[in-house]
Amino acid sequence: MEALRLILRYVHLVGFALLLGGAVVQYLSGKIRVNSVMVWGASIQLLTGIALSAPLGRAVQPDPAKLAVKGVIALLIFIMVIVPFVKKRESVNPGHFFAIIGLTLLNAGVAVFWH
Structure with a gap:
């Protein structure tokens, strides 16, 4: 199971x-x-975030609050990315675009700094 978890993390x-x-x-x-x-x-x-939140035989489970925060942020990013792409927009509002980047960096920060 550890190998699967490491592959998912990668x-x-x-x-x-x-x-x-x-x-x-x-x-x-x-x-x-x-x-x-x-x-x-x-x-x-x-998808890999959802898979990584599964227990996968770990003795110490991740904090459920951290998983919820990361899940909400990841879902927001996905929606903000998929909607303009499906609508085939040639450009997006700069605020929308920078929000995608900011949420992506925030999600990484939650992963690294929340223990």
Whole structure:
């Protein structure tokens, strides 16, 4: 079970990299829009986050409050990414775009600093 948990954690980090990297690339290109890499990253983050919250035979379980906060943030990110992508918008409001980046960084901060 430990190997499965480590693989899930690795894939979760890959999802984070895709989401944040896709957003940075869009920002640097000058065209603020949601791209398919961001959608993949948000989807991977949400699915692997749900899988990582399962007990998986651990002696010490993660804090349920931390899991709830991370789950809500991940769901918000997913919704904020998927809606403009499905509607095929050529650009999104800069505030919306920066909120995606900010929530992504906040979610990582909760994971790292909340013990």
